Amino acid sequence: MLKFSFDFSRLIAIDEDAQSKTMAIPVINLEELNGEKRSQTMSLVHEACAKWGFFWVENHGINEGLMQKIKSLVKKHYEENMKDSFYESDIAKALETHNKVFDFDWESSIFIRHKPDTTTEAIANLKPELCKAMEDYIDQVINLAEKLAETMSENLGLDKGYLKKTFSDPYIGTKVAIYPQCPKPEQFIGLRAHTDAGGIILLLQDDYVSGLEFWRDGEWVPITPSKYNRIFVNLGDQLEVVSNGIYKSILHRVLPNKDGSRLSIATFYNPGANAIISPAPKLLYPGQYRFQDYLNYYADTKFSDKGSRFKTIKEMQV
Numbered sequence: 001m002l003k004f005s006f007d008f009s010r011l012i013a014i015d016e017d018a019q020s021k022t023m024a025i026p027v028i029n030l031e032e033l034n035g036e037k038r039s040q041t042m043s044l045v046h047e048a049c050a051k052w053g054f055f056w057v058e059n060h061g062i063n064e065g066l067m068q069k070i071k072s073l074v075k076k077h078y079e080e081n082m083k084d085s086f087y088e089s090d091i092a093k094a095l096e097t098h099n100k101v102f103d104f105d106w107e108s109s110i111f112i113r114h115k116p117d118t119t120t121e122a123i124a125n126l127k128p129e130l131c132k133a134m135e136d137y138i139d140q141v142i143n144l145a146e147k148l149a150e151t152m153s154e155n156l157g158l159d160k161g162y163l164k165k166t167f168s169d170p171y172i173g174t175k176v177a178i179y180p181q182c183p184k185p186e187q188f189i190g191l192r193a194h195t196d197a198g199g200i201i202l203l204l205q206d207d208y209v210s211g212l213e214f215w216r217d218g219e220w221v222p223i224t225p226s227k228y229n230r231i232f233v234n235l236g237d238q239l240e241v242v243s244n245g246i247y248k249s250i251l252h253r254v255l256p257n258k259d260g261s262r263l264s265i266a267t268f269y270n271p272g273a274n275a276i277i278s279p280a281p282k283l284l285y286p287g288q289y290r291f292q293d294y295l296n297y298y299a300d301t302k303f304s305d306k307g308s309r310f311k312t313i314k315e316m317q318v
């Protein structure tokens with residue numbers, strides 16, 4: 001039997017100008033990375049990672065027909081295999097017995113690991129057609145994640161392959177979720193507020209039903225359903241660490257919807273379990289040194305600029 005408790009502080013009303021913030025979320029045309037507008041587009045990605053931590057991408061290289069196919073096959077899988085057991089579960093029954101439930105998620109999901117090895121076959125009743133479409137989709141999602149990782153590395157002033165190498169061999173998995181239609185959405189949370197642990201998260205989401213929200217400037221900003229086959233990107237904690245805080249992982253949550261079920265297919269491009277994570281030494285300011293070495297150098301540079309002293313100390317140790 002599940003236990004439920006209440007936390008009213010999680011209920012924060014959505015402000016009116018959250019809507020205008022929604023409109024302001026960066027939308028980046030990744031095709032431009034290959035053309036004349038490359039440097040502007042690189043800057044847009046950098047700004048989105050540093051000032052937002054989440055953004056939309058379009059012309060991302062993932063086949064649009066495949067995106068639609070995955071969505072409809074996942075919906076079918078949910079209808080045939082997951083829906084009934086969800087509405088019969090203790091969570092769904094709590095609709096009648098509890099007023100507010102904030103320590104469980106109103107979510108029905110499966111998790112598929114793709115790398116280092118795949119668990120697709122182990123998941124009950126996944127039709128071959130869905131497995132095959134998922135395999136093709138994931139190959140394209142990995143290309144996109146690695147293109148973004150390259151762009152971020154370059155933007156941070158690191159070697160192009162820095163993030164990929166740091167994450168290597170990456171752990172890649174997809175959470176296929178439905179946030180089922182909820183008759184009393186005010187009683188539940190779809191997914192409790194959190195930041196993601198890993199690296200780059202690429203989200204394919206519902207065309208019609210909303211629910212995802214990101215925290216920004218003291219309020220929840222709703223992420224609208226996908227338009228124009230865009231993919232939604234957000235950054236996990238490890239990118240904040242490796243970038244030494246230049247990039248941000250942002251708090252987000254999902255609210256249930258009373259008018260419909262929301263589909264969400266989130267692929268996590270994360271460091272492998274044994275990857276050693278630290279801020280990139282090049283980004284440390286100015287980095288690690290022995291204090292006596294600093295003092296020796298200071299003796300000769302005391303009356304010059306501190307910034308260039310830091311720079312030299314940093315170059316001495318990297």
Ligand SMILES: O=C(O)CCC(=O)C(=O)O
Nearest residue numbers: 175177196212254264266
């Ligand atoms: O379903 C979503 O839109 C977000 C899912 C999510 O944040 C997560 O699984 O970490």
Ligand SMILES: [Fe+2]
Nearest residue numbers: 194195196252
């Ligand atoms: Fe998340």
